[in-house]
C-alpha cells in the first residue's frame with residue numbers, strides 16, 4: 637500500500653457539521669453513529685486523532701500481514717503529527733515494513749518558521765530527514781511526501797515543491813504528492829517539479845479519485861509520466877466536504893477507472909491504497925481497515941477485465957520500482 641497513515645492527526649482539516657447536525661458530532665464512538673461519521677468524517681474532532689489508536693493499529697497491521705500485505709508507505713509529514721518512534725515500534729511489533737515520509741504537508745500546517753525558510757534550507761531539511769533521521773531521531777525516511785499542496789498552490793507550498801525537486805535530484809528517491817482539489821492541480825505540480833529538476837518518473841500523484849474525472853483530461857495527465865494513484869478505496873461518501881462540486885466515486889467506479897487506465901496502456905503506472913486518516917475507517921470502529929483492497933477490491937478487479945498479472949504489477953512491481961532509489 638503506497639499511501640496510508642498509521643499515526644497522525646488531521647485537526648487541520650476539521651470541518652463544522654452541516655447545520656442541524658451539531659449534536660451528531662458530539663456523539664460517542666458507537667455503532668449507531670458510524671453511518672453519520674462515514675458521511676461527515678471531518679466534522680467530529682475525536683475522529684481526527686488516529687494517533688490515539690496505536691494499539692488498534694497493531695492489530696490492523698497483523699491482519700494486513702495475514703492477508704498478504706508486506707509493506708506500507710506511511711505518508712504522514714511535518715504538519716500532521718508524524719511520530720517516527722511509534723512507527724518504528726509498530727514495524728518491530730508486527731513485522732510489517734513501514735516506510736516513513738519526509739517533508740511538509742499543506743500550507744495551513746506550515747509554521748511561521750517553515751514559511752520563512754529559503755528553498756536551500758528546506759531542501760537541506762528534507763535531505764537530512766532521508767539521510768540522517770527526522771524529528772530529532774535517527775529514524776530515516778524512505779520517501780519524500782506526502783508533500784501537501786492546495787489550489788491555488790500557495791507561495792509557501794511552491795517553495796516546498798521546489799525543495800522537494802532539488803532533494804529528489806540529489807537523492808534519486810521516490811516522491812509522493814497531495815494535489816489541490818482541482819483538475820488542473822496535478823499538472824501544475826508536475827510542471828513545478830519538472831522546472832526544478834524533479835524526476836517525474838519517480839513521482840506519485842495521489843488522490844486522483846477526487847481530482848480528475850474527465851477521461852480525456854486523465855489521459856492527458858497520465859501522459860506527463862507520473863505514477864497515477866487511486867488511494868481513497870473504502871471511502872464511500874455522498875457529499876465530499878472539501879469540495880461539494882465533487883461526486884466522490886464509489887469503489888466500483890474506482891475499479892472501472894483502473895480498468896480504463898489498464899486498457900489505455902498505463903498498467904505500469906497505477907498505484908492503489910486506502911489513505912486511512914480517520915478513526916472511523918479502522919476495523920475497530922466498523923471501518924474497512926487496511927485489508928480492504930487485498931480482500932475485497934482485488935477479487936472485484938479480476939472480474940472487471942484486470943488480469944492477475946496486472947494486479948501484481950499494480951500492487952507489487954510498480955510500488956517496488958517507485959520505491960527503489962536511483
Ligand SMILES: CCC(=O)NCCS(=O)(=O)O
Nearest residue numbers: 716814843846878911913
Ligand atoms: C492526510 C490525509 C490526506 O490528506 N488525505 C487526503 C484526503 S482528500 O484530500 O483526498 O479528501
